[in-house]
Amino acid sequence: MKKFLMSLVVLFFASVVLAACGDDEAGGSNEGGGDSGKPYIAIVSKGFQHQFWQAVKSGAEQAAEEFDVEITFEGPETEQQVDKQIEMLQSALDKKPDAIGFAALDSQASIPLLQQADSAGIPIIAFDSGVESDIPLATASTDNYAAAALAADKMAELIGEEGKVALVVHDQTSVTGIDRRDGFVETIEEKYPNIEIVDIQYGGGDHLKSTDAAKAIMQAHPDLKGIYGSNEGSAIGVVNAVKEMGKEGELTIIGFDSSKPQIDAIKDGTMAGAITQNPVGIGYETVKAAVAAMNGEEVEEVIDTGFYWYDKNNIEDEEIQAVIYE
Amino acid sequence: MKPEVNNPEIGEKRKSPFKSGALQQILAFASLIVLLLFFSIASPNFFEWSNLMNILLSTSVIGILALGTTFVIITGGIDLSVGTAMTLTSVMTGVFITFWGVPTLLGVFLGILSGGVAGLLVGSAVAKMKIPPFIATLAMMMIAKGLALVISGTKPIYFTDSPGFTDIALGTMIPGVDIPNAVLIFFLMAIVGYIILNKTAVGRYTFAIGSNEEATRLSGVNVDRWKIIIYSIAGLFTGIAGVLMAARLNSAQPALGMGYELEAIAAVVIGGTSLSGGKGTMVGTVIGALIMSVLTNGLRILSVPQEWQTVVVGFVVILAVYADILRRSKAK
Numbered sequence: 001m002k003k004f005l006m007s008l009v010v011l012f013f014a015s016v017v018l019a020a021c022g023d024d025e026a027g028g029s030n031e032g033g034g035d036s037g038k039p040y041i042a043i044v045s046k047g048f049q050h051q052f053w054q055a056v057k058s059g060a061e062q063a064a065e066e067f068d069v070e071i072t073f074e075g076p077e078t079e080q081q082v083d084k085q086i087e088m089l090q091s092a093l094d095k096k097p098d099a100i101g102f103a104a105l106d107s108q109a110s111i112p113l114l115q116q117a118d119s120a121g122i123p124i125i126a127f128d129s130g131v132e133s134d135i136p137l138a139t140a141s142t143d144n145y146a147a148a149a150l151a152a153d154k155m156a157e158l159i160g161e162e163g164k165v166a167l168v169v170h171d172q173t174s175v176t177g178i179d180r181r182d183g184f185v186e187t188i189e190e191k192y193p194n195i196e197i198v199d200i201q202y203g204g205g206d207h208l209k210s211t212d213a214a215k216a217i218m219q220a221h222p223d224l225k226g227i228y229g230s231n232e233g234s235a236i237g238v239v240n241a242v243k244e245m246g247k248e249g250e251l252t253i254i255g256f257d258s259s260k261p262q263i264d265a266i267k268d269g270t271m272a273g274a275i276t277q278n279p280v281g282i283g284y285e286t287v288k289a290a291v292a293a294m295n296g297e298e299v300e301e302v303i304d305t306g307f308y309w310y311d312k313n314n315i316e317d318e319e320i321q322a323v324i325y326e
Numbered sequence: 327m328k329p330e331v332n333n334p335e336i337g338e339k340r341k342s343p344f345k346s347g348a349l350q351q352i353l354a355f356a357s358l359i360v361l362l363l364f365f366s367i368a369s370p371n372f373f374e375w376s377n378l379m380n381i382l383l384s385t386s387v388i389g390i391l392a393l394g395t396t397f398v399i400i401t402g403g404i405d406l407s408v409g410t411a412m413t414l415t416s417v418m419t420g421v422f423i424t425f426w427g428v429p430t431l432l433g434v435f436l437g438i439l440s441g442g443v444a445g446l447l448v449g450s451a452v453a454k455m456k457i458p459p460f461i462a463t464l465a466m467m468m469i470a471k472g473l474a475l476v477i478s479g480t481k482p483i484y485f486t487d488s489p490g491f492t493d494i495a496l497g498t499m500i501p502g503v504d505i506p507n508a509v510l511i512f513f514l515m516a517i518v519g520y521i522i523l524n525k526t527a528v529g530r531y532t533f534a535i536g537s538n539e540e541a542t543r544l545s546g547v548n549v550d551r552w553k554i555i556i557y558s559i560a561g562l563f564t565g566i567a568g569v570l571m572a573a574r575l576n577s578a579q580p581a582l583g584m585g586y587e588l589e590a591i592a593a594v595v596i597g598g599t600s601l602s603g604g605k606g607t608m609v610g611t612v613i614g615a616l617i618m619s620v621l622t623n624g625l626r627i628l629s630v631p632q633e634w635q636t637v638v639v640g641f642v643v644i645l646a647v648y649a650d651i652l653r654r655s656k657a658k
Contacts, residue, residue, distance in 0.1 A: 049480050049581035077471075078584070172632065202632040206582055207575050212384040212619075216626030219377045220369060240575065244383070244496060244506075245376065260484055261577065 038070040041290045042092035043101035043283075044085060045075035046128060050205075051232060051259050052279050055325045056128070059283025060101070067291045075103075079174055082106045089113050093122070099290035102136070103128035107175070111135075123293035127286040129175045137293050140285040140303040142277040144176050147307040148183025148230070151254050151275050153191075154309060155184075155226050158252045158272050162194035163225035166217045168238050170205035170231040177202075180230040180256060198224065203237050210237020211244070218245055226252035226272075232259045235274060239265045258310075258324035266312055273311030278323045281305040350598035353649055354613045361617065365624035372627055379506065381616070381623045386495075386512040387412075387567050387574070389615035391590035392597075393519040394445075394563025396611045397556050399594050400523075402536045402603025403459035405557075406587050407448055407466035408564045413583030414470040415441040415568030420483030420578035423491070430488050437572075438565035444470060445561015449554035471584065478580040485576050495573035508570050513612075515566060520608040522559065532556055536603030592639070593618050596646040600654075617642065 043060055047053045057073045064071040072092075076084040082105045089110060092100060100122055104110050107130065114135045117124055126136035155165060167184060171177030181200065188195050199217050203210030210229065214237050218224055227242075229235030235255030239262070242251055248270050255262050255274035265271035282305045289299045310320045366373035391408045398405040419437030422428040428436065444466065451462040485491040495508040523529040531552040534542040543549045572578045597614030599606025621642060625635045 049475060051481065054480060199629045201626060207577075207579055208384075208387065208571065208582065211574075212380070212623070213626055215380045215384075216623050219374070219380060219623075220371050220627040220629065222371065236575075245380075259482070260486075264486070 038068060039098040039291070039294055040070045040072075040095070041099045041101060041287060041294075042095060042097040043071055043073045043286065044088045044092055044103070045073060045101075046079050046085070046103045046105050047075040047077070048073065049077065051325060052257055052277075055279035056283035056286075059280035059285075060287045061283070062280070063284045063287035063291075067287065069098075069287070069291060071101075071287060076105070079105055079171070082109050086110060086113065093117055093120075096120075097122060099123045099125065099294045101125050101127055101286040101290055102131070104131045105174070107132045123290065125286050125289045125293065125299075127282050138289045138299040138301055138303055140282050140289060140305055142282070142305055142307050144179035145183035147256075147275045147277065148180040149187040150307070150309055151180075151228055151256065152184045152187035154273060155228060155252060155254050156188065156192045156195060158254075159195070159225045161192050164196050164198045164221055164223060165226040165228065166197065166199040166214075166221065166224060167201070168210050168214050168217070168227060168229045168234040169200060169202050170210075170234050172202050177230065184228055184230075203234055205231050205233035207233050207236050207240065210234045211240040212237075214238045214241035215245060218242070218247065218251075224251060226254065228254045228256075230256050232257040232262065235271070236261050236265075239270050242270060258326075260326040263315065263324060263326065266310070266315060269312065273309060275307055276310055276320075276324050277307050278305045279325070280323065350650060350653055351607060351610050351613065354596065354598055354610055354617065354646070358613055358617050358620065361620050361624065365620070365627065368624070369627050372624060375504070377623070377627075379504065379509070381619050382509040382512070383506050383574075384623065385615050385619040386508040387571050388586060388589050388593060388618070389512045389612065390515050390563055390567040390570065391586060392593035392611050392615045393515055393608060394560035394567075395587075395590045396519065396594050396597075396599055396606055396608060397523065397532055398459070398560050399591070399599050399601060400532050400536045400603060400606045401553065401556055402539065403452065403463075403553075403557075404591070404601070405448070405463045405560060406460065407444065407463040407470055408560070408567075408590055409583040409586030409588075410467050410471040410474065411441060411444045411561065411564045412568040412571060412586060413578075413580060414444060414474040414477075415565045416572035416578040417474045417478045417483060417580050419569055419572050420485065421477060423488050424483050424485060430491055433488075434494065434569050437569050438562060441565020441568055442558050442562040445558040445564065446554060448561070449557025452557065453550035453553040467587065474580040474583070478578065480580060482580065483578040485572065485578075492573050492576045495570050508574060511566065511570065515563065516608055516612045519563070519611075523608055528552065528555060528559065533604060536605070538604075589618065590615075592643050595643060595650075598646070598650055600650065614646070 045053050060071055060073055074088055085105050086109060100117060102124055111133050114124055114133060118135045124136045126139040128141050130139045169177055169181045185197055188197055198221050201213040201217060203213045210233055214227060227238045229238040238253050242248055253271045255271055258276045262274055285303045285305055292299050308320060308323055314320050395405050395408055415437050418440040419433055422436045423430055423433035448462055448466045451457045452459050497507050499507050499510055535549055593615035594611050596617055597610030599610060621639055
């Protein structure tokens with residue numbers, strides 16, 4: 001019995017190690033930098049697990065290579081961990097970087113640390129969402145409100161400007177959650193009097209919870225014409241829900257961000273289309289602005305990294321292929 | 327529902343464990359019926375076959391986690407690792423099937439087994455290293471979470487190359503009957519859990535350890551070994567939940583899973599299993615899990631804001647545990 005158990009344990013670890021080896025790019029991204037003599041930029045993001053942050057990171061790495069600087073990229077596990085992010089910013093400061101890229105989870109909490117960096121002469125570039133302070137020299141971000149308004153316009157167009165729609169949103173407290181909800185809701189209310197928003201549910205961006213939430217909405221409103229999912233997890237949840245209820249083609253689904261299942265759903269027609277930000281661009285512009293600031297050059301205060309609508313018709317376009325990611 | 331004979335050996339020291347155990351279950355079952363009635367009256371769209379299937383389907387993953395957790399909680403332990411261990415097993419299933427090209431069935435089997443191994447490790451830490459279950463499983467929660475991210479390269483692993491994989495959760499085993507497999511598997515696992523808990527030596531020792539670990543040890547039982555076995559069984563349940571989760575999403579999502587352990591524990595507790603150990607039933611856990619998902623689904627259909635949904639579920643947990651305490655103080 002003991003031997004059997006031991007061999008199970010060994011098998012488990014062996015498979016873990018093998019699996020880790022099979023994917024070399026997985027590790028080795030978060031080591032501290034600064035030893036190689038290159039300028040060092042510390043980037044503290046809102047997260048690292050989601051595809052979106054991975055894409056931001058790849059954009060940052062691209063720029064780092066181009067401008068020959070060293071970067072580190074880290075972020076807390078969930079977008080609620082404001083305290084953890086502050087710690088990360090603190091330890092980034094302790095490493096005495098030449099510049100800092102920072103995506104604030106909370107627009108106020110980080111201000112004391114930013115002041116500290118400022119007085120130490122470390123330039124700060126904000127990205128993804130702003131900080132309520134004039135310390136950051138530039139902010140590279142998406143206008144989420146305008147992006148959600150575009151989603152609302154597309155929804156209205158696709159359902160013939162009348163009927164019931166609902167939202168599955170990833171979060172009710174973060175700036176992106178609020179902007180992407182309000183941009184959609186307020187656009188519908190102002191411009192399309194015949195469209196009724198019957199429900200807004202929050203799935204935390206969790207695919208499974210968003211699926212169940214979307215199913216409940218569809219159950220409660222059998223005559224629903226469309227659902228808008230405000231980030232990748234929410235949008236996929238809506239797609240799953242429609243598939244599980246066998247209602248493909250009956251509802252207009254509009255998503256946000258991109259991922260392989262979203263791209264597949266758009267190609268097979270389950271999802272009408274989605275808004276994508278330009279995460280690679282956000283990462284790239286952040287590092288680029290940081291390098292410029294480091295060298296004492298002027299940087300633009302607001303760097304709008306843009307957003308795009310993509311659907312079946314334009315998904316193969318070069319411009320879209322550059323900003324969507326699997 | 328037949329009253330369950332918890333444990334003939336240990337039951338004798340209480341006055342009327344049979345009666346009170348049955349009462350708790352009847353209470354839980356009655357609450358479930360009341361909830362169903364309430365939502366059916368409140369919304370015309372609630373009591374429909376498709377929605378009942380929605381509820382059962384959304385119960386299946388948490389429900390199976392809760393079934394496994396029931397064993398651990400009856401021993402007087404707690405398992406905080408089931409949520410992320412579940413994620414780890416879906417990632418491992420993805421590694422086996424998508425990365426290594428193992429045949430789907432074998433991949434699923436190995437995936438479930440990796441859940442068992444995680445349970446085995448936790449069980450060994452608890453039994454052999456004498457680390458309190460709270461700490462050991464908390465550590466495992468973090469290890470599993472980290473490993474899931476490392477192994478997957480923080481990217482979801484898709485099963486798009488293995489057609490039929492989603493059928494594990496969403497297909498229908500019984501032709502002509504529109505019940506998703508995940509639901510059938512949930513009930514099957516409930517029956518398996520019931521049999522293990524009530525008809526086998528493992529079950530007897532689960533109750534014995536939970537009632538009085540020292541007495542069990544002194545009576546010559548190899549408590550450590552049984553604990554390891556019990557945690558491993560819980561791990562296998564976790565593995566099955568992980569496979570179902572992956573099948574339902576057609577992908578292994580490495581960032582999910584945190585918080586699922588608390589929902590599983592809540593389902594177990596609502597079902598009348600005592601956190602101090604020695605008492606609990608599988609039927610109770612099934613009812614507890616159903617109460618949770620009926621509540622969530624019903625409140626969503628009524629468009630109750632999410633913030634309030636969480637508050638309501640919190641109150642239900644308090645009520646359930648209070649009912650349990652009242653009943654036990656009466657039994658004394």
